[in-house]
Amino acid sequence: MMENFKVIDNYLMVRMPEEIDHHKSSYISENADKFIVQEKVDHVVFDFEDTKFMDSSGIGIILGRYKKISCFGGKVFAINADNRIRHLLMISGLHKIVEIME
Template sequence: MERKVEAMEQIAAGDFQVIDDCLLIQLPEEIDHHGAGFICECADRYLVREEVRNVVFDFGRTRFMDSSGIGIVMGRYRKISCFGGRVYAIHVDRQIERIFKLSGLNKIVEVLES
């Protein structure tokens, strides 16, 4: 429980911003199963409440990501692609890029140069 509280403290309301028709999500330093549920819940609330067409994940702060991070991205892709939306990633370092390639995320998520 303590680990989950720590993970939720890493993510603030300001880490979710709607800019035009895009939901920008600034991900925390560590993305693991402790914080994944909270990130998904917050992101999904924005997808339902706002007129969001695309999702942009900002990995600028992220230094660690396990399979739950892959789940976060894939889950939002499934939800947004039903409506013709797209998913993008920015500030992807070599480690995260490697995870994208190994998991196949690079086939459904466009990684933008920063």
């Protein structure tokens, strides 16, 4: 599971799992926070390539990490998000704080 977290330069890359729900969310949040503190990354990139299901727990993960890094000028990115995930980010207003990249 730890191979889902990778630091490249000052970016933390998080490969999101196939299903993102409350059951999986604390593991992702806790580990991402460890990297943010220990590796002093500035930005976080969430990669949704493998993700086939997400509920509001995924929104909580992104929002929580954004709150942690934005006060130091950090940014949050979403890559490989399909239409479904983009839609979820839209209706929760997260598209205003997360940069959604192709």
